[in-house]
Amino acid sequence: MYKLVSIQEHIEWQEILDALDIQDIYYTTQYFLSALKLDPGEAYLFYFQCEDGEVAYPFIKRKVNEGMPQYFDIATPFGYGGSVLKIRSDGASLVANFREAFAVFCRDEQIVAEFVRFHPYRENAEFFKNYLHLLPLYETFAVDLKRWRSHFAKEKTASSEVEIRKLGTVRHMFEFLVLYYSNARRREEADSYYFFTNDYFEALVSTLGPNLHLFGAYIEEKLVSACYVLAMGKTIHFHLEGNLPEGKKHQADRELLAKVAEWGLDNYYEEFHLGGSLDSDLGDAKRAIANMPPSTFFIGKCIHDREVYDQFISMDDEDIIRRYRNI
Numbered sequence: 001m002y003k004l005v006s007i008q009e010h011i012e013w014q015e016i017l018d019a020l021d022i023q024d025i026y027y028t029t030q031y032f033l034s035a036l037k038l039d040p041g042e043a044y045l046f047y048f049q050c051e052d053g054e055v056a057y058p059f060i061k062r063k064v065n066e067g068m069p070q071y072f073d074i075a076t077p078f079g080y081g082g083s084v085l086k087i088r089s090d091g092a093s094l095v096a097n098f099r100e101a102f103a104v105f106c107r108d109e110q111i112v113a114e115f116v117r118f119h120p121y122r123e124n125a126e127f128f129k130n131y132l133h134l135l136p137l138y139e140t141f142a143v144d145l146k147r148w149r150s151h152f153a154k155e156k157t158a159s160s161e162v163e164i165r166k167l168g169t170v171r172h173m174f175e176f177l178v179l180y181y182s183n184a185r186r187r188e189e190a191d192s193y194y195f196f197t198n199d200y201f202e203a204l205v206s207t208l209g210p211n212l213h214l215f216g217a218y219i220e221e222k223l224v225s226a227c228y229v230l231a232m233g234k235t236i237h238f239h240l241e242g243n244l245p246e247g248k249k250h251q252a253d254r255e256l257l258a259k260v261a262e263w264g265l266d267n268y269y270e271e272f273h274l275g276g277s278l279d280s281d282l283g284d285a286k287r288a289i290a291n292m293p294p295s296t297f298f299i300g301k302c303i304h305d306r307e308v309y310d311q312f313i314s315m316d317d318e319d320i321i322r323r324y325r326n327i
Contacts (some may be wrong), residue, residue, distance in 0.1 A: 001050065002101050007032055007043035013058075016047050020056050020086050023233025025211055026079045026119070027058055031230070034203040035077030036060065038196065048101055052094035057083040057102070064112065064312040071308050073113040074106075078326060079237070080119035080275075082300070085127060099131045103304065112308040115324050116300035121273060125298040132300035135317055137325055140297050141290035143272040145265045148291070162252050164259035167214040167226070169205050176214060176226045177201065179242025196240075204228070215260050217252035225252040229260055234270040236260065241282065254285040261289065275326065299324045 005013050010029040017027055025031050032043040041062035048055040058081065059074040076082060087094055106114070116132065118125035120140040128134070167176075177198065184195050204212060211232050217225040224247030230237040238260075243253055261272050274290060276297055277283040287294075301320055303309045315323065 002046060002048045002105065004105075005045040005047060013045050016045060016056055020054060020084060022056060022084055024119070024122075024235065025208070025230045025232040025237065026077070026081050027056070027084070028232070030207045030209075030211070031079070032058065032060070032077060033207040034200065035079070037200040037203045038078055039075060041072075046102065046105070048098045050094065050097045051088070052090045052097065053088040054086040055083050055094065055098045057098075059114070061109075061111065064308075070110060071305075071312060072109065072111045073115065073313060074111055075115040075324070076117045078117075079239070080117055080122075080297075080326075082116045082118040082122070082124045083128070084122065084124065091127065095127050095131070099128070106304045112303070112305040113313055114300075114302045114304070115320065116302075117324055117326065118298040118300055120275075120295035120297045121271075123295065125296075125300060128300060132302045133317075135299045135301065135321055137297045137299060137321060138276040139294035140276040141274040141286045141294055142292040143261050143264075143274065143290055144292050145261060145270050145272055148261050148265050148272075161219055162224075162247075162250050162255050163218045164255055165216050165218065166263065167216045169212050169214045169228070172214055172216065172223075172226075173201055173205060175223050176216070176228070176242055179223065179226055179244060180240065181242075182244060183242050213260075213263075215256055215263075217247060217256045219246065219250060219252065224250075225256050227256060227260070231264070231267075231269060236264045236269050236272045238272070238274045238286075243282070251285070253282055254288055257285055257289050297326070 007029050013029050036043060039060045039062060041060045043060050045056060045058040059076055061072050061074050064071050064073050085094060121142060125134055211230060213229050213231060215227055216223050224244045227241040228239045230239050264272050274286040277286060299320060
């Protein structure tokens, strides 16, 4: 049995998340509302239930052609997602039954393909290796904040020239954008998809409200590094960052992450998910403060109608990685 819940039915959507104890901001309607600025379409939560357990799978359904008949693909938003399982008895049977029902749904709805950014620390990709083509991308990192204080005291090498401040998400948004766009222009290999426009950041601020936080690193009153983080339940997620070259010389990005971790501990969060990074310096900073084993970020691909896929989408694995790799 399955139920399809639209983003307009936000109360029912949240009730499903609560029933499955999903306290992750990437699964909420608030996050999907901002994500729709990047991936225009319709947001749904596919809820499946059988005697083996329950599955919640939120996604964005997008048009892939303008003519008739109309065809679609689906994708999880920028960030991390994928199906969440609540197993009662047999996990393999639950996944098999869910994927069978979902395949029928895709056929009925003219959905020709799906692309999933699996959540590394939920480790939900492994359940679907027989149903989706999994593309491993890179290691992601996290901080167990319950163990952070001793780690911080031992490892911190703060520079007196760098000052870290918690900033207003609205008041300092355009200062952040200066750094973000500077980064995007320097990162020549970045796909144009990740050159997010102002309306995305405005939507992020307006939809996430108190769950969105901005931190900045200053050198002589100049903002040289900044990051937005998402916080809900017990977890903080690193979301987007911007850096100027002079900040890297003073390890401002590392000190920034350390300050967020310290703030998280003071505010009773338990985990800071740093993610990975295509920027080697930022990746080094994340690796330096992580105190949990790394986890692999997978993209999942499933083609439901090969003929239509080849006609309207036709991306090889390299194209899919570039499009869905996160930043």
